[in-house]
Structure formats: structure tokens, C-alpha cells
């Protein structure tokens with residue numbers, strides 16, 4: 148197995164960083180461009196496993212994608228309904244799996260969408276039930292409510308559907324983006340509290356950029372009329388705020404100044420607000436329209452925080468909490484158990500290996516900070532966020548070894564190159580240089 152031995156760093160850091168494009172925005176942009184009758188050019192696209200799976204699946208049903216990964220630009224020509232008989236594989240890309248199901252239902256044909264072993268354990272039945280209410284013939288092939296999903300597509304009638312909201316916002320995003328192409332007006336009634344709300348906001352904002360409006364009554368009811376998407380011509384993807392969280396965390400833990408470029412107060416990503424969470428822990432934070440600056444003296448205090456709106460940042464924050472005085476309680480994050488791995492259990496298990504005190508509840512984690520930690524080899528569970536978060540522990544704790552670092556390729560293939568440059572920098576660093 149591949150191992151990554153983390154080199155600790157004692158000095159503060161000073162860095163200006165622009166991370167690659169947002170995974171969530173890239174996969175939405177691919178889909179919305181595929182649904183638009185006119186061509187769209189997408190800029191600052193992320194090239195990673197999840198976005199490659201998405202682009203490949205769309206290409207399989209005839210969407211033309213000319214993607215120059217060097218310049219991060221793609222020309223997309225879609226506008227036709229998917230047809231034929233096709234099998235798709237999307238690894239463990241939640242966005243690709245969920246978004247494609249409703250998209251394929253718009254077409255005419257027989258489609259099976261499958262993923263890797265873990266994807267076959269991640270629930271999708273709530274979305275399938277809602278689609279059946281809208282007139283779609285769709286089922287979990289193994290009958291367990293998880294992929295593979297079979298869609299017998301002949302267009303979508305529309306009308307009213309009910310969607311439990313607590314497991315994932317991706318089901319709602321999937322329905323919303325496809326809904327303008329349903330035959331009738333559609334009303335989606337969300338039951339229970341919608342998880343990860345900023346991702347639904349991002350979907351609605353991006354649909355608006357592609358010319359379609361969604362009417363909503365809070366996060367309980369969403370109304371979409373039949374409409375045609377319009378290409379914005381060019382569309383710029385923001386830098387990925389979830390990927391950037393590791394560098395903010397580095398600044399918070401080690402002290403110094405980190406400036407993120409391409410993510411600021413105007414960002415569509417909920418995770419762009421992460422610096423405010425670190426501010427509560429004692430960092431100084433400044434938001435500009437297109438940038439975030441974080442300054443830290445490396446002295447942090449524990450907090451009590453509801454991270455439902457930023458689920459992907461729980462591992463990052465849990466690691467920061469190890470180095471804060473007092474306890475940090477991260478709550479309302481039950482759906483972390485159905486992500487790339489059971490993240491609450493994985494964090495608790497691996498933190499215990501370094502001698503940390505941690506309490507795991509059904510929907511929360513309490514990390515007691517400021518302990519005397521020791522080196523250990525940490526499992527990453529094929530989960531990119533575990534690998535990136537655990538690398539941060541090694542900045543302060545001698546002897547941290549991260550297993551299977553290559554799993555970062557799901558969302559940030561070059562993470563460890565960025566990480567090493569920052570660890571080794573002797574002066575103010577600009578990345579990419």
C-alpha cells in the first residue's frame with residue numbers, strides 16, 4: 148500500500164493560494180450545459196475523478212465535450228435528450244450518480260448507472276420514489292435502495308412529488324436541474340429538514356445563470372415550470388472552497404496568513420463560509436468579493452457548531468479541533484455516515500490511534516483539544532477528505548503516516564503537491580506559482 152509520511156512544520160505560513168475548480172460547480176455546469184440547446188464554454192473546470200466520471204457519462208449519450216484539461220476549459224454542446232441503451236460507471240461520485248438519474252429519465256431508452264463498492268452502499272431510494280411519483284420507471288437493481296439504478300426512460304410527466312430531505316440535498320438538486328424539461332409544471336415537497344442547504348442554493352443560482360428560475364417556499368416547496376435553458380455563452384467555475392479548507396486550516400493551526408483567491412463573499416459555495424467558523428475559534432478573517440484572508444497566531448479555542456450546511460468540512464474542522472484548547476462539538480451531521488465512508492466513525496477511530504479523546508454520537512462528534520498526541524499510521528477508508536484532513540495532523544505531530552494518499556484524486560488530485568510546497572516554503576508563497 149502507498150503511504151505518505153508527513154513532515155511536521157514548526158514555523159507559521161504565509162501563502163496566497165488558488166485551488167482548482169469546484170467539484171460541485173463543475174458537475175452542475177456539465178449537466179446544465181448538456182441541457183442547453185446552445186454551446187457553452189466552461190472555464191476553470193476541475194479535472195478529478197468525480198468530474199471525469201460525469202463528463203464521460205454525458206459523452207456516452209452524445210453530449211459533445213471538448214475538454215482541454217491543461218487550460219481547464221471545455222466546450223460543451225448538448226441540447227438533445229439522451230437515447231439508447233447504455234451502462235454508466237461513476238465510481239463513488241455522489242453528484243454524478245444522483246444528477247444523472249433524473250437527467251437520463253428525460254430521455255428515451257434503457258440506462259443502468261452503477262458505481263464502486265461504496266457507492267453501492269450509499270442510499271438513493273428517496274430520489275427514486277420521488278421520480279416514480281413523477282411518472283418515471285426507475286429502480287434500485289439490487290432492491291436495496293442503493294445503486295446500481297435502472298432507468299427505463301420515456302420523458303418525465305412532472306406534477307407533484309415528495310422528497311425526504313434529511314439524507315442528501317443532491318436528490319433535490321438532481322430533480323431541480325432536470326425539472327424544466329418535464330412535460331408539466333412540477334412541485335417538489337421536501338419532507339423533514341433539508342440537509343446541506345447551500346448546495347440547493349448553488350443549484351438554483353446556477354440554473355438562473357442558465358436562464359431558468361425556480362420558485363421556492365423556504366426549503367419546503369420548490370416549483371419549476373417547463374422552460375428552455377439558455378447558454379450563458381461562457382461560464383466560470385469558482386475555486387473549490389472545500390479543497391481550500393485544508394489550507395485555511397493549515398494557517399489556523401500553524402499561525403501566519405493565508406489568502407485564498409477565487410472564493411470570497413460572492414461565492415455560491417456554502418463552504419466558502421468556513422473562515423467564519425475558524426474566526427469563532429480565534430482567527431482573524433477578512434472577506435473580499437473574490438478572496439478570503441485568514442490570520443492566526445496558532446492559538447485556538449474549542450467551539451460548539453452546527454455543520455449541517457458544510458458537511459464536507461467536518462473532517463477539516465475536527466482536525467483543527469485537536470489543536471484548540473477545550474472541547475469542540477460538531478453537531479447535526481448525521482448524513483456524514485453515508486458519504487465516501489462513515490466519516491463520524493472513521494474520524495473517531497483514527498483520532499484514537501494518535502491518543503486523542505473523542506466522543507462519537509449518532510449525529511455529532513466531540514473532540515477534546517490540546518492533548519499529547521503521538522505518531523500513528525492512519526487509515527483513509529478510500530475517502531479523499533480523510534486523507535487531506537489527516538495530513539494536517541502531521542504538521543504538528545511527529546510520525547503521522549497517511550495510508551493510500553492517492554484517494555485524494557476524487558476531488559483534488561494535486562493536493563499533496565500543494566501541501567508539500569507549503570510545508571517546505573521558506574518565504575511568502577504563491578500557489579500555483
Ligand SMILES: O=C(O)C1=C[C@@H](OP(=O)(O)O)[C@@H](O)[C@H](O)C1
Nearest residue numbers: 171242315316317343346458459
Ligand atoms: O450537491 C453537491 O455538490 C454536494 C452536496 C453535499 O452532499 P449532501 O447533499 O449529500 O450532503 C456534499 O457533501 C457533496 O460533496 C457535494
Ligand SMILES: C=C(OP(=O)(O)O)C(=O)O
Nearest residue numbers: 239240241242459486487
Ligand atoms: C461527500 C462528498 O462527495 P459526493 O457525495 O459528491 O460523493 C465529498 O466530496 O466530500
